[in-house]
Amino acid sequence: MKKGLTRGLVTAGVALFAVAALAACGSKTSDKKSEDKTIDELKISFVPSRNPDDIAVATKPMASLLQDELKKQGYTVKKVDVTVGTNFEAVGEALASGAADVGYGVPGSTYALYKDDVNVILTATRAGLNKDSSDAKDWNDGKATEPTDKQATSYRSILVTGPSEKGQALAKKVNAGEKLTWNDLKDANWGLSSTTSAAGYVYPSLWLNDNFKHTVTDLAHTVTIDSYGSGLARLASGQIDVLPMYADARRDFADAWTSTYGQKESIWAETNVIGVTPAIYNDGILVSKESKIMTPEFQKALKAAIKDMGTTEDGKKVLAVYSHKGYKDAKESDYKSEFAAEKLSQKNAK
Structure with a gap:
């Protein structure tokens, strides 16, 4: 066999092996991406700003509603666990430890206290009131x-x-x-x-x-x-x-x-x-930095799912317990006055 022909066969073999390897790698990547789109459990903790029993009843349908909306975003969530915290700090502590993935309806002052352990993703909008005087x-x-x-x-x-x-x-x-x-x-x-x-x-x-x-x-x-x-x-x-x-x-x-x-x-x-x-500033929806499922991609999907849920009739019934009318994207700087307020409050409490 001529040297040129031998070299060509070897080169072709190497190329075929590389294509096969890339295909196998691509398959593994695709499988991993698919696996990442499945969440075993999403734990949501609501703050008890109203009667806890009323909140528990009103938010019970949220599990299936959010699963449906997340499915539209490409995520399969096997279980959504919805609970009501015993107080505001209990929700903050659960987020800080990773015992809860999402804190719902969290006041800015609670966010300020736990801001090193959480990210804010959404801020609620409410109907304005016909009374807003400082007097x-x-x-x-x-x-x-x-x-x-x-x-x-x-x-x-x-x-x-x-x-x-x-x-x-x-x-x-x-x-x-x-x-x-x-x-x-x-x-x-x-x-x-x-x-x-x-x-x-x-x-x-x-x-x-x-x-x-x-x-x-x-x-x-x-x-x-x-x-x-x-x-x-x-x-x-x-x-x-x-x-x-x-x-x-x-x-x-x-x-x-x-x-x-x-x-x-x-x-x-x-x-x-x-x-x-x-x-x-209005209540926020916070996610735990300690949560293993709160990737940037899932946070993006969760924001879209919650906002979309709020436009449905069933979703509006869930939001009504907090008088929320909808949500807008939020960032830490939106709450800078709350951080200052909390800092002064903590200072005065000493």
């Missing part, structure tokens, strides 16, 4: 706070008093156009949410600091509430005088005020706003 007495016309067609990415915390004698005295002063003093507030009975709750703790503390050079830690009488529902029950019964809450909380519990809490008059007649905080 407390503007909220006290006895009429319901109503949603508008305008979508908002921020909300207020309002300091609400109830039918107790002290609560009525504080409201009377505010509605007369008089300024409250620290002495007016320090001995009242306050109901406060967990320390990372933006509307129920952090921003009310900053409001006290801005107006009276004090924080919630200086108040003489405080109790910690596990949800706004239980807090409003205490407010209705007179156990507490002041309850900080998100701006449309009274609307969410208007029926319960008379049917569950046993009040004769409406919540709009028996409660008053005595303080309004600056705007707070």
Whole structure:
């Protein structure tokens, strides 16, 4: 056999071997990509900003809805585990440890506390309200706070008093156009949410600091509430005088005020706003940096799936428990004011 022919046969053999090797490699890559598109379990933890039982019931259909939407994004998720955290910090801790993959409806203040352990992927939008004044007495016309067609990415915390004698005295002063003093507030009975709750703790503390050079830690009488529902029950019964809450909380519990809490008059007649905080950026959807499934590709698919889910009728029912109307992409810098607020709050708490 001639040398040229021998060399040609060897070259051809090498080329065929290379093609076969590439084909085999490509097959393995394709198989791995397919495997990566299957998620055994996605663990989602909701914050208990409303009655935990109500949240659990409302969000139960989310598992199948999200599985369907993720399927459209090319991911097969075998199981979606939906739970409600015992408090705001419990959700943050679960994300930080990797025990939860996704934190849902997480306030900016909780995000600020755990920002080294999580990424924010979406921010909720809510219907704007027909009351948004910084002047407390503007909220006290006895009429319901109503949603508008305008979508908002921020909300207020309002300091609400109830039918107790002290609560009525504080409201009377505010509605007369008089300024409250620290002495007016320090001995009242306050109901406060967990320390990372933006509307129920952090921003009310900053409001006290801005107006009276004090924080919630200086108040003489405080109790910690596990949800706004239980807090409003205490407010209705007179156990507490002041309850900080998100701006449309009274609307969410208007029926319960008379049917569950046993009040004769409406919540709009028996409660008053005595303080309004600056705007707070809306709740976020966070993902754990410790999660083994939260690759950049899956995060992208999850964002698209949640946004698409929010456009369906069944999805809207799930979102309604938090008054969410939809979602927009979010980044860490969106919450810089929340980070500053949390930093100041932590400093003042020392």
